[in-house]
Amino acid sequence: MEILNNFSQIVVESPVDKIIRQIRDLITSGQLKAGDRLPSERKLSEKLGVGRTHLREALQKLEFYGILKTRPQSGTVVAGMGIPALEGLITDMLGLQGRDFKSLVETRVILETNIAQLAAENRSDSDIIEIENALNAHRIKIERNEDAVEEDLLFHLKVAEASKNSVLNSLMLIITPDIMQYFKKHNVCGEVKAELVIDQHEQLLQSIIERNPDQAGGVIREHLRDISEYVKTLKNGTKLDSDGSLIT
Incomplete structure (x- = not known):
């Protein structure tokens, strides 16, 4: 029984989690900066290999928390807050999945x-x-x-x-x-x-x-x-x- 306690449960990430985590990594690495515009849903879903439903759910959650913003005639852009704040928010969001x-x-x-x-x-x-x-x-x-x-x-x-x-x-x-x-x-x-x-x-x-x-x-x-x-x-x-x- 003691040996069994050394193992931990394998948590399989959902497509939504993986999308959110990838956006976080792009932000923290500097590849995505405040004000950068994301590609269209069609292009993003094709690039990520996921359905638009999963992509839309991830983007809606990121927008709800203020990490992304949708601007008229500009599409979806990264919010103008610092990298630590963005990273912290996204980490909190991923924690909510459990x-x-x-x-x-x-x-x-x-x-x-x-x-x-x-x-x-x-x-x-x-x-x-x-x-x-x-x-x-x-x-x-x-x-x-x-x-x-x-x-x-x-x-x-x-x-x-x-x-x-x-x-x-x-x-x-x-x-x-x-x-x-x-x-x-x-x-x-x-x-x-x-x-x-x-x-x-x-x-x-x-x-x-x-x-x-x-x-x-x-x-x-x-x-x-x-x-x-x-x-x-x-x-x-x-x-x-x-x-x-x-x-x-």
């Missing part, structure tokens, strides 16, 4: 409660249509007994868009995909009745239609209660590695 799942869920509850309340206050008629379409797509997958995790995610992201708060929306885009990936890998959603999920989504939509922020906040807290209870059963220190596997 997130504490319990903290992710707790953060989601806080975010979505505020998002639901703001959506009820700020939503437009077009937002209602978008949320209804996402709800219907989710319902169809459930009725067909097909995997519906992505449709579930889309519903929540449409509610976030209706909040008209770009920061909350960005935070949802950052943390929610990792949570959903964990759900799929460990079948967390299998413990929750699909009919109940749809019913709660319908209640949330109705609260938003009626512009009732208190009710919307209450519905989303109840909707996420089972997941909040689930994370309490996880051992202290339970984490996700970079490919979504459980580390105990």
Whole structure:
């Protein structure tokens, strides 16, 4: 057993991590400087040998943290901060890839409660249509007994868009995909009745239609209660590695 303790787990980096790490290395080596413009997404994805989805996710994360900036008619450029600051930020970002799942869920509850309340206050008629379409797509997958995790995610992201708060929306885009990936890998959603999920989504939509922020906040807290209870059963220190596997 003592010999086994000398070994450490092999962590396989995701394509997004590798893109972020490569950009960090280019910045710290001086090959990328403040104000330098990145190639187009098409050219970058071809050069890196990755799909545009992975590339876009990496660039969005770098832009959210202020490491990259998108300027009209100039494309995506490196931010004008010092190399130590840029390197530190990117290192912190890469560290977030091994997130504490319990903290992710707790953060989601806080975010979505505020998002639901703001959506009820700020939503437009077009937002209602978008949320209804996402709800219907989710319902169809459930009725067909097909995997519906992505449709579930889309519903929540449409509610976030209706909040008209770009920061909350960005935070949802950052943390929610990792949570959903964990759900799929460990079948967390299998413990929750699909009919109940749809019913709660319908209640949330109705609260938003009626512009009732208190009710919307209450519905989303109840909707996420089972997941909040689930994370309490996880051992202290339970984490996700970079490919979504459980580390105990």
